[in-house]
Amino acid sequence: MxxxxxxxxxxxxxxxxxxGALLRYFRDLDTAEEAFQEACLRAIRxxxxxxxxxxxxAWLIFVGRNSGIDAVRKRAKNDPLPEEEAFSDLSDAEDDIADRLDNSNYRDDILRLMFICCHPDLPNTQQIALALRIVSGLSVAQIAKAFLVGESAMEQRITRAKARVAKAGVPFETPGAAERSERLGLVSAMIYLVFNEGYSAGITNPDSAAFCDEAIRLARLLLRIFPAEPEIMGLLALMLLQHSRVRARIDGNGQIVLLEDQDRALWDxxxxxxxxxxxxxxxRHRKPGPYQVQAAISALHARxxxxxDTDWREIVMLYGLLERLQPSPVVTLNKAVAVAKLNGPEAGLELIEPLAEKLDGYFYFHGVKGGLMMQAGRHGRARVAFDRAIALANSPAECAHIRMQIDKLGSVAASTE
Amino acid sequence: MLYAILCYAHEETVFAWSKEEEEAVMAKLIEVQTPYAKAGKLGPVGRLMPTTAATTVRKGKDEPLVLDGPFAETKEVLLGFYTVDVEALEEAVAFSKELSAVNPGSSSYEIRPFYVFHPGEIKNGETHNRETGT
Known part of the structure; x- marks a missing residue:
């Protein structure tokens, strides 16, 4: 290197x-980003x-703060009314920066920086783009390539998201315990969004596959500053487990390989x-949460x-727990898959029957239904479900996967229905 | 004399390495180790998992406290260790210098004499691999 x-x-x-620290000093994202950029240029020199x-x-914060103060002063010369309150901490600019870093500020700095990216007004893709730009420091070009859009379109999208965040006002007061925990929840969800974008788009686009590594890096960072939060441990564990299968889940032809068909020697x-x-x-914390439970399910596959050898009984139990913690038809659908493994396809079909209305527009629902129907020997009904799944497929890989199932259906002797 | 050579580094930087960068560094580190291994001087070498996976047991009033995280919150964390059986400190220092030369960034190596508490039976970390149950 x-x-x-x-x-x-x-x-x-x-x-x-x-x-994060520079944002706290200058209370303005653009000023903070410029100051950090300047410090980076000096570092390279x-x-x-x-x-x-x-x-x-500490070096970057110190240099960045000085250069930011210069920039703000220069601007202030052209400004009849200097805004003293624009940067709250200038008076102690000479403080020993290293001492300040040791206090608890910095973990709220990092959390704040992540938190401003998950403003509820921002659609998921903008949250992801903003986090990758601001927190991870990926270039607009890199992010644009991953989202398969032009650079100027992505630039515009990020600028608009930033304006939205600035308009909403960045919260600078030190958060209370309840607020902090709420922020942690939102930031965790945002990190998982980044991961999932990489996980799903990464199948066909290597530029977005890097998002998975980035999300894992952000979760490790979050856990380092909040070391005793079991849900962040769960989130990180969940992403690590999913990412451990990255080499096994796509075959040489770019086709999706289902968990049970994967070459487990390829798992990391x-x-x-x-x-x-x-x-x-x-x-050990005995505070179960959705990420921990999902990670525990994933871990049973890994073990x-x-x-x-999969412990389906335990998996069914964990999905039951997840249903209580975070009720959703998708969770029930996943439970049905596990139940079918344990008690046969009819038991699974019985569970998904009531979900038909809610999940009618969901690719995975019809894929699962088709698969269970096929196992139960109801080939006509399986075909209907697979056709519906193909119509709803989100990617060529998903589409190809269902076509393979249909081929299997065709190769089985005449329908027994 | 037996020495443990402990490698300290900035965790954030090391975990920002790409797979390619990581593999390149590892290849160079292994190159340095090989002659020592061939001379029968290299004991177990370990790479520690991220500090986020660490747990610390600290002496408490009654029961020992089990805390999340590494022993101390510092900028540089223990990243891994080598154990070598060498003539003298000089040789352990030389080995550490060689490792340091191919390891980018500001990693430090702490050299501590130690005695064998338990020689261990681990091989490639697979002996008690709990997933495979072998």
Whole structure:
């Protein structure tokens, strides 16, 4: 790795904390971003000769703050009424920055930076784009490529999202315990959105596959600053477990491989082991939450050396718990799949029957229904469900997967229905 | 003399490495280790999981406290360790310098003499792999 490559990594790593602190000083996202950018440019100029500072983050905050103050002063010269309140902490600009970093501010800085990206007015894709731009520091070009849109369109989208956030007002007061926990919930959901975007779009677009790594990095960061939050442990474990199968879930032809057909030797044991350690830690807290339960379900798959070793009884039990924690027809649908594994396809079909209305527009529902009908030997009904699934497929890979099922259907001897 | 050589580094930076970067660094580190391994001087080498996976047991008033996270909250965290059986400190220092040279960033290595508490039977970390149950 070259010096510059290492410096760029160090800058990326320092970004959430440094930018979060600068946002707190300047109370304006654009000023904070410019100040951070300036500090990064100086780092690239000076670090190769002088060597990296012992604490790159503190260095970047210090340099960024000074350059930001200069910029604000320059602007103020053209402004008849300097806005003293625009930056609250200028008076203690000479404070020892390292001391300030040690206080508890910085974890709220990082949380705030993540939190402004999950404003409820922003649609999911904008939340994702904003988080990747602001928190992760990905370039607009990178994000545009991942979303398969032009760079200027993405630039516009991000600018609009930022304006929305600025208009809503960034909360700068230190959050109380209840607010903090609410923010953690929203930020966790946003991180999972980033992951899922990479997980689903990554099948066909390698540029978005990197989102999974980024989401995992953000969750590790969040857990480092909130080390005793079992739901963040659960979220991180869940993503690690899903990501551990990345090499096994698509075959050489770009086709989706179902969990039970995957080559388990391709699963990344390192990620799995980290996830299991996190899950063990989380369970000690005895505060179950949706991420923990989903991770626990995923872990049961990871622990099974062969598909037939899967503990379906435990999985059905965990889906039952998830239904209570977070009732949703999709959860019930997943439970039905597990029930069918345990008690046969008819038992599964019985469970999904009441979901038909709510999930009528959902690809996965008709895919599951078709699969269960096929297993139950009701091939005519299976065909109807598969046709409906194809009409609802979200990607060529999903479509191809259902076509394969239909082919299987055709190859089985005449319908017994 | 047996030494444990502990590697410290900025965790955020190390976990921002891409897979390719990580593999390149690992390849170089293994290159440095190979001659020591061949000379029978290299003991178990471990890479620690992220500190988010760590748990600390601390002495409490009555019962020991079990806390989430690593032992201390510092910028640099223990990232991994080597155990070497060498003639003298000099050689352990030389080895650490070689490792440091190929390891990007500001990693430190803490060299601590230790005695064998338990030689261990682990092989590739698979002996008690609980997923495969083997």
């Amino acid at each position: 070259t010096d510059i490559a290492w410096i760029e990594l160090a800058l990326t790593a320092a970004r959430p904390q440094a930018l 000076t670090w190769p000769d002088k060597g990296p500072p012992r604490d790159p983050t 044991r390192r990620l799995i082991n980290e996830a299991l350690a996190l899950l063990d830690k989380a369970i 099974a050396a062969k598909p037939e």
